[in-house]
Amino acid sequence: MTPASGCAPLDHLALARGTVDRVTKRRRDQDWIDAAWKDPRTRVLVVHDGHALVRSDEELVFVAPQEAPAGIRFLLGEDTDSTVYFGVSAPLGPAAGSIRATSLREVGALLSDRDAGLLTHAVALANWHDTHVCCPLDGTPTVPDAAGHSTMCPKDGSEHFPRTDPAVIMLVTDPEDRCLLARNAAWPGRRVSILAGFVEPGESAEQAVIREVAEETGIVVTNVCYLGSQPWPMPRSLMLGFRAEAPAGQVIAVDHEELAEARWEPRRPARRAAGRRAGPAPVGVDRPAHHRGLVRRPPAVHLDATTPVLNMALATPSGVASSSARRVTAAGRRGSRRCCRWRRRRSRPADRSR
Numbered sequence: 001m002t003p004a005s006g007c008a009p010l011d012h013l014a015l016a017r018g019t020v021d022r023v024t025k026r027r028r029d030q031d032w033i034d035a036a037w038k039d040p041r042t043r044v045l046v047v048h049d050g051h052a053l054v055r056s057d058e059e060l061v062f063v064a065p066q067e068a069p070a071g072i073r074f075l076l077g078e079d080t081d082s083t084v085y086f087g088v089s090a091p092l093g094p095a096a097g098s099i100r101a102t103s104l105r106e107v108g109a110l111l112s113d114r115d116a117g118l119l120t121h122a123v124a125l126a127n128w129h130d131t132h133v134c135c136p137l138d139g140t141p142t143v144p145d146a147a148g149h150s151t152m153c154p155k156d157g158s159e160h161f162p163r164t165d166p167a168v169i170m171l172v173t174d175p176e177d178r179c180l181l182a183r184n185a186a187w188p189g190r191r192v193s194i195l196a197g198f199v200e201p202g203e204s205a206e207q208a209v210i211r212e213v214a215e216e217t218g219i220v221v222t223n224v225c226y227l228g229s230q231p232w233p234m235p236r237s238l239m240l241g242f243r244a245e246a247p248a249g250q251v252i253a254v255d256h257e258e259l260a261e262a263r264w265e266p267r268r269p270a271r272r273a274a275g276r277r278a279g280p281a282p283v284g285v286d287r288p289a290h291h292r293g294l295v296r297r298p299p300a301v302h303l304d305a306t307t308p309v310l311n312m313a314l315a316t317p318s319g320v321a322s323s324s325a326r327r328v329t330a331a332g333r334r335g336s337r338r339c340c341r342w343r344r345r346r347s348r349p350a351d352r353s354r
Protein backbone atom coordinates (compact mmCIF):
# COMPACT_ATOMS: atom_id res chain seq x y z
CA MET A 1 0.00 0.00 0.00
CA THR A 2 1.44 3.37 -1.00
CA PRO A 3 0.69 6.59 0.83
CA ALA A 4 -1.69 8.70 -1.22
CA SER A 5 -0.21 11.71 -2.94
CA GLY A 6 -0.38 14.74 -0.70
CA CYS A 7 -0.14 12.75 2.53
CA ALA A 8 3.14 12.84 4.37
CA PRO A 9 4.05 9.21 4.96
CA LEU A 10 4.80 8.02 8.47
CA ASP A 11 8.21 6.46 8.76
CA HIS A 12 10.46 5.42 11.61
CA LEU A 13 7.50 3.98 13.48
CA ALA A 14 8.63 2.33 16.68
CA LEU A 15 7.84 -1.25 15.71
CA ALA A 16 8.63 -0.98 12.01
CA ARG A 17 12.39 -0.54 12.30
CA GLY A 18 13.72 -4.06 11.83
CA THR A 19 17.07 -4.39 10.07
CA VAL A 20 17.77 -8.14 10.13
CA ASP A 21 17.24 -10.08 6.89
CA ARG A 22 14.50 -12.64 7.51
CA VAL A 23 16.22 -15.08 5.10
CA THR A 24 12.92 -16.58 4.01
CA LYS A 25 14.69 -18.87 1.57
CA ARG A 26 16.51 -20.61 4.45
CA ARG A 27 13.39 -21.64 6.36
CA ARG A 28 13.27 -25.07 4.74
CA ASP A 29 17.03 -25.52 4.46
CA GLN A 30 17.45 -27.85 7.43
CA ASP A 31 21.20 -28.29 6.93
CA TRP A 32 21.70 -24.52 7.07
CA ILE A 33 19.42 -24.22 10.11
CA ASP A 34 21.22 -27.03 11.95
CA ALA A 35 24.60 -25.49 11.22
CA ALA A 36 23.39 -22.08 12.38
CA TRP A 37 22.09 -23.57 15.62
CA LYS A 38 25.51 -25.15 16.30
CA ASP A 39 27.37 -21.91 15.57
CA PRO A 40 28.43 -20.29 18.88
CA ARG A 41 28.00 -16.86 17.27
CA THR A 42 24.27 -17.50 16.88
CA ARG A 43 22.06 -15.49 19.24
CA VAL A 44 18.79 -16.71 20.70
CA LEU A 45 16.04 -14.45 22.01
CA VAL A 46 13.75 -16.10 24.56
CA VAL A 47 10.23 -14.66 24.65
CA HIS A 48 7.35 -15.53 26.91
CA ASP A 49 3.89 -14.00 27.09
CA GLY A 50 4.98 -10.97 25.09
CA HIS A 51 8.01 -10.35 27.32
CA ALA A 52 11.76 -10.72 26.94
CA LEU A 53 14.76 -9.98 29.11
CA VAL A 54 16.06 -6.47 28.47
CA ARG A 55 19.16 -4.79 29.87
CA SER A 56 18.76 -1.21 31.12
CA ASP A 57 15.48 -0.91 29.16
CA GLU A 58 17.45 -0.59 25.94
CA GLU A 59 19.20 -3.81 24.92
CA LEU A 60 17.79 -7.26 24.34
CA VAL A 61 19.48 -10.05 26.29
CA PHE A 62 20.36 -12.98 24.03
CA VAL A 63 21.67 -16.41 24.95
CA ALA A 64 23.82 -18.85 23.01
CA PRO A 65 21.97 -21.83 21.44
CA GLN A 66 23.36 -24.28 23.99
CA GLU A 67 22.01 -22.07 26.79
CA ALA A 68 18.54 -21.69 25.27
CA PRO A 69 15.64 -23.36 27.10
CA ALA A 70 13.49 -25.99 25.44
CA GLY A 71 10.54 -24.50 23.59
CA ILE A 72 9.15 -23.76 20.18
CA ARG A 73 12.01 -22.42 18.08
CA PHE A 74 11.78 -20.07 15.12
CA LEU A 75 14.33 -18.52 12.78
CA LEU A 76 14.30 -14.72 12.98
CA GLY A 77 16.97 -13.97 10.40
CA GLU A 78 20.58 -13.23 9.60
CA ASP A 79 22.33 -9.91 10.12
CA THR A 80 24.82 -8.30 7.74
CA ASP A 81 27.66 -9.55 9.95
CA SER A 82 26.39 -13.15 9.39
CA THR A 83 25.03 -13.46 12.93
CA VAL A 84 21.95 -15.67 12.85
CA TYR A 85 19.08 -14.97 15.25
CA PHE A 86 16.55 -17.44 16.55
CA GLY A 87 13.63 -16.97 18.89
CA VAL A 88 12.45 -19.53 21.43
CA SER A 89 9.06 -19.40 23.11
CA ALA A 90 9.78 -20.54 26.66
CA PRO A 91 9.84 -19.21 30.23
CA LEU A 92 12.40 -16.46 30.65
CA GLY A 93 15.63 -16.91 32.55
CA PRO A 94 16.35 -15.11 35.81
CA ALA A 95 16.47 -11.31 35.85
CA ALA A 96 19.02 -9.52 37.97
CA GLY A 97 20.70 -6.13 38.21
CA SER A 98 19.82 -4.00 35.23
CA ILE A 99 18.18 -6.94 33.46
CA ARG A 100 14.41 -7.29 33.76
CA ALA A 101 11.56 -8.98 31.95
CA THR A 102 9.87 -6.32 29.84
CA SER A 103 7.04 -6.30 27.33
CA LEU A 104 7.29 -5.18 23.74
CA ARG A 105 4.70 -2.54 24.51
CA GLU A 106 6.88 -1.06 27.24
CA VAL A 107 10.25 -1.17 25.60
CA GLY A 108 9.68 -1.35 21.84
CA ALA A 109 10.33 2.34 21.28
CA LEU A 110 13.51 2.33 23.38
CA LEU A 111 15.36 -0.45 21.56
CA SER A 112 17.73 -0.10 18.61
CA ASP A 113 16.31 -0.68 15.15
CA ARG A 114 17.73 -4.20 15.11
CA ASP A 115 16.42 -5.16 18.52
CA ALA A 116 13.00 -3.59 17.99
CA GLY A 117 12.60 -5.64 14.82
CA LEU A 118 13.79 -8.87 16.42
CA LEU A 119 11.55 -8.52 19.45
CA THR A 120 8.51 -7.59 17.36
CA HIS A 121 9.09 -10.56 15.05
CA ALA A 122 9.67 -12.97 17.93
CA VAL A 123 6.66 -11.83 19.97
CA ALA A 124 4.39 -12.09 16.92
CA LEU A 125 5.47 -15.66 16.20
CA ALA A 126 5.39 -16.72 19.85
CA ASN A 127 1.89 -15.28 20.32
CA TRP A 128 0.71 -17.29 17.35
CA HIS A 129 2.32 -20.55 18.43
CA ASP A 130 0.98 -20.11 21.96
CA THR A 131 -2.63 -19.87 20.78
CA HIS A 132 -2.72 -22.01 17.64
CA VAL A 133 -1.61 -25.42 18.81
CA CYS A 134 -4.12 -27.65 17.03
CA CYS A 135 -5.25 -28.18 13.45
CA PRO A 136 -8.46 -26.17 12.90
CA LEU A 137 -9.78 -28.94 10.64
CA ASP A 138 -9.56 -31.96 12.93
CA GLY A 139 -8.09 -30.83 16.25
CA THR A 140 -4.83 -32.75 15.90
CA PRO A 141 -1.86 -31.05 17.63
CA THR A 142 0.24 -29.40 14.94
CA VAL A 143 4.01 -29.36 14.60
CA PRO A 144 6.14 -26.34 13.69
CA ASP A 145 7.31 -26.15 10.08
CA ALA A 146 9.35 -23.77 7.92
CA ALA A 147 11.65 -22.88 10.83
CA GLY A 148 8.67 -21.96 12.98
CA HIS A 149 6.93 -19.77 10.40
CA SER A 150 4.11 -22.24 9.79
CA THR A 151 2.70 -25.38 11.35
CA MET A 152 1.61 -28.65 9.82
CA CYS A 153 -1.04 -31.14 10.82
CA PRO A 154 0.56 -34.60 10.95
CA LYS A 155 -2.82 -36.22 10.35
CA ASP A 156 -4.10 -34.52 7.22
CA GLY A 157 -0.95 -32.70 6.07
CA SER A 158 -2.64 -29.29 6.09
CA GLU A 159 -0.35 -26.29 6.48
CA HIS A 160 -1.22 -23.33 8.70
CA PHE A 161 0.26 -19.85 8.73
CA PRO A 162 0.41 -17.08 11.33
CA ARG A 163 -2.65 -14.88 11.42
CA THR A 164 -2.42 -11.10 11.27
CA ASP A 165 -5.47 -8.95 12.01
CA PRO A 166 -5.42 -5.57 10.24
CA ALA A 167 -6.38 -2.63 12.44
CA VAL A 168 -6.77 1.02 11.51
CA ILE A 169 -5.85 4.09 13.54
CA MET A 170 -6.90 7.45 12.18
CA LEU A 171 -6.41 11.11 12.88
CA VAL A 172 -9.66 12.90 11.97
CA THR A 173 -9.49 16.67 11.56
CA ASP A 174 -12.14 19.26 10.85
CA PRO A 175 -11.93 22.50 8.80
CA GLU A 176 -10.82 24.38 11.94
CA ASP A 177 -7.83 22.00 12.19
CA ARG A 178 -9.13 20.40 15.33
CA CYS A 179 -8.62 16.68 15.87
CA LEU A 180 -11.19 14.18 17.04
CA LEU A 181 -10.15 12.59 20.34
CA ALA A 182 -12.07 10.02 22.32
CA ARG A 183 -11.92 8.28 25.68
CA ASN A 184 -12.58 4.58 25.84
CA ALA A 185 -15.20 3.67 28.42
CA ALA A 186 -12.66 1.50 30.24
CA TRP A 187 -10.01 4.22 30.49
CA PRO A 188 -9.37 6.49 33.45
CA GLY A 189 -10.10 10.22 33.69
CA ARG A 190 -8.32 12.31 31.08
CA ARG A 191 -6.82 9.61 28.92
CA VAL A 192 -7.89 9.98 25.31
CA SER A 193 -6.79 8.77 21.91
CA ILE A 194 -7.38 9.23 18.27
CA LEU A 195 -9.84 6.61 17.01
CA ALA A 196 -8.91 3.07 16.07
CA GLY A 197 -10.61 -0.19 15.22
CA PHE A 198 -10.36 -3.49 13.40
CA VAL A 199 -10.89 -4.13 9.71
CA GLU A 200 -13.78 -6.51 9.23
CA PRO A 201 -13.84 -9.40 6.75
CA GLY A 202 -14.68 -8.26 3.24
CA GLU A 203 -13.82 -4.65 4.00
CA SER A 204 -11.00 -2.38 2.81
CA ALA A 205 -8.90 -0.49 5.31
CA GLU A 206 -10.33 2.81 4.04
CA GLN A 207 -13.88 1.51 4.45
CA ALA A 208 -12.99 0.46 8.00
CA VAL A 209 -11.80 4.00 8.79
CA ILE A 210 -15.08 5.49 7.57
CA ARG A 211 -17.20 2.88 9.36
CA GLU A 212 -15.37 3.02 12.68
CA VAL A 213 -15.48 6.82 12.90
CA ALA A 214 -19.17 6.86 12.03
CA GLU A 215 -20.06 4.03 14.43
CA GLU A 216 -18.16 5.45 17.39
CA THR A 217 -18.78 9.17 16.99
CA GLY A 218 -21.46 9.71 14.34
CA ILE A 219 -18.98 11.74 12.28
CA VAL A 220 -18.82 11.12 8.53
CA VAL A 221 -15.31 11.45 7.12
CA THR A 222 -13.93 11.96 3.62
CA ASN A 223 -10.50 12.08 1.97
CA VAL A 224 -9.22 9.02 3.81
CA CYS A 225 -5.48 8.96 3.29
CA TYR A 226 -3.07 6.13 4.12
CA LEU A 227 0.07 7.20 5.98
CA GLY A 228 1.97 4.09 6.99
CA SER A 229 1.90 0.95 9.08
CA GLN A 230 3.63 -0.91 11.82
CA PRO A 231 3.28 -4.42 13.20
CA TRP A 232 1.32 -4.50 16.44
CA PRO A 233 1.61 -8.06 17.73
CA MET A 234 -0.46 -7.53 20.85
CA PRO A 235 -1.52 -10.10 20.11
CA ARG A 236 -1.53 -10.24 16.28
CA SER A 237 -2.35 -6.99 14.49
CA LEU A 238 -0.91 -4.87 11.75
CA MET A 239 -1.72 -1.25 12.52
CA LEU A 240 -2.47 0.93 9.50
CA GLY A 241 -2.30 4.68 10.05
CA PHE A 242 -4.67 7.07 8.25
CA ARG A 243 -5.72 10.69 8.04
CA ALA A 244 -9.32 11.61 7.34
CA GLU A 245 -11.28 14.84 7.08
CA ALA A 246 -14.62 15.64 8.66
CA PRO A 247 -16.70 18.22 6.78
CA ALA A 248 -18.08 21.04 8.92
CA GLY A 249 -21.47 21.09 10.52
CA GLN A 250 -21.54 17.64 12.07
CA VAL A 251 -22.55 16.79 15.63
CA ILE A 252 -20.68 14.18 17.64
CA ALA A 253 -22.93 11.33 18.73
CA VAL A 254 -20.90 8.96 20.90
CA ASP A 255 -21.52 5.24 20.85
CA HIS A 256 -21.49 4.70 24.60
CA GLU A 257 -20.80 0.99 24.25
CA GLU A 258 -17.16 1.64 23.42
CA LEU A 259 -16.55 5.30 24.14
CA ALA A 260 -17.24 7.39 27.21
CA GLU A 261 -16.77 10.65 25.33
CA ALA A 262 -15.44 12.19 22.14
CA ARG A 263 -14.59 15.79 21.44
CA TRP A 264 -12.77 18.13 19.10
CA GLU A 265 -9.44 19.43 20.39
CA PRO A 266 -7.19 22.02 18.73
CA ARG A 267 -4.43 20.03 17.11
CA ARG A 268 -1.44 22.02 18.30
CA PRO A 269 -2.08 21.64 22.06
CA ALA A 270 -2.95 17.99 21.47
CA ARG A 271 0.34 17.50 19.70
CA ARG A 272 2.20 19.17 22.55
CA ALA A 273 0.52 16.78 24.95
CA ALA A 274 1.53 13.87 22.77
CA GLY A 275 5.05 15.24 22.41
CA ARG A 276 5.53 15.26 26.16
CA ARG A 277 5.09 11.53 26.02
CA ALA A 278 6.63 10.77 22.68
CA GLY A 279 10.20 10.15 23.76
CA PRO A 280 11.10 7.44 26.22
CA ALA A 281 7.48 6.47 26.67
CA PRO A 282 6.43 2.98 25.63
CA VAL A 283 4.85 2.39 22.24
CA GLY A 284 1.47 2.60 23.94
CA VAL A 285 1.16 5.04 26.79
CA ASP A 286 -0.67 3.56 29.68
CA ARG A 287 1.76 2.98 32.50
CA PRO A 288 2.21 5.85 34.91
CA ALA A 289 5.67 4.67 35.96
CA HIS A 290 6.95 5.61 32.55
CA HIS A 291 5.60 9.10 32.82
CA ARG A 292 7.59 10.04 35.88
CA GLY A 293 10.12 12.68 34.95
CA LEU A 294 8.65 12.99 31.48
CA VAL A 295 5.59 15.08 32.20
CA ARG A 296 6.36 18.01 34.42
CA ARG A 297 2.86 19.37 34.32
CA PRO A 298 -0.11 17.16 33.64
CA PRO A 299 -1.42 17.97 30.17
CA ALA A 300 -5.02 18.89 29.61
CA VAL A 301 -5.49 15.57 27.92
CA HIS A 302 -3.71 12.24 28.20
CA LEU A 303 -3.09 10.87 24.76
CA ASP A 304 -2.93 7.18 24.17
CA ALA A 305 -2.12 5.14 21.06
CA THR A 306 1.08 4.29 19.27
CA THR A 307 2.94 7.39 20.22
CA PRO A 308 5.04 7.92 17.09
CA VAL A 309 1.99 7.38 14.89
CA LEU A 310 0.02 9.84 16.91
CA ASN A 311 2.74 12.41 17.28
CA MET A 312 3.73 12.43 13.65
CA ALA A 313 0.15 12.39 12.46
CA LEU A 314 -0.59 15.36 14.64
CA ALA A 315 2.37 17.17 13.12
CA THR A 316 1.02 16.74 9.63
CA PRO A 317 -1.15 19.59 8.38
CA SER A 318 -4.60 18.75 7.19
CA GLY A 319 -5.44 19.05 3.52
CA VAL A 320 -3.21 18.10 0.65
CA ALA A 321 -0.24 20.43 0.83
CA SER A 322 2.45 17.89 0.21
CA SER A 323 5.60 20.01 0.39
CA SER A 324 4.53 21.98 3.43
CA ALA A 325 3.32 18.78 5.05
CA ARG A 326 6.77 17.34 4.79
CA ARG A 327 8.38 20.49 6.17
CA VAL A 328 6.12 20.61 9.18
CA THR A 329 6.53 16.91 9.82
CA ALA A 330 10.29 17.28 9.67
CA ALA A 331 10.08 20.18 12.12
CA GLY A 332 8.01 18.00 14.39
CA ARG A 333 10.65 15.33 14.25
CA ARG A 334 13.41 17.77 15.08
CA GLY A 335 11.41 19.00 18.02
CA SER A 336 10.71 15.55 19.35
CA ARG A 337 14.28 14.42 18.77
CA ARG A 338 15.47 16.81 21.45
CA CYS A 339 13.67 14.78 24.07
CA CYS A 340 13.66 11.37 22.47
CA ARG A 341 16.07 8.87 23.92
CA TRP A 342 14.75 6.25 21.55
CA ARG A 343 15.75 8.25 18.51
CA ARG A 344 19.30 8.60 19.75
CA ARG A 345 19.46 4.92 20.53
CA ARG A 346 18.30 4.03 17.08
CA SER A 347 21.62 5.17 15.73
CA ARG A 348 23.78 3.08 18.05
CA PRO A 349 26.05 0.54 16.43
CA ALA A 350 24.08 -2.69 16.29
CA ASP A 351 26.73 -4.86 17.93
CA ARG A 352 26.71 -2.84 21.12
CA SER A 353 23.37 -4.19 22.11
CA ARG A 354 24.10 -7.83 21.63
Ligand SMILES: [Zn+2]
Pocket (backbone or CB within 6 Å): 135, 136, 137, 138, 139, 140, 153, 154, 155, 156, 157, 158
Ligand atom coordinates in the same frame (compact mmCIF):
# COMPACT_ATOMS: atom_id res chain seq x y z
ZN1 LIG B 1 -5.58 -31.69 10.62
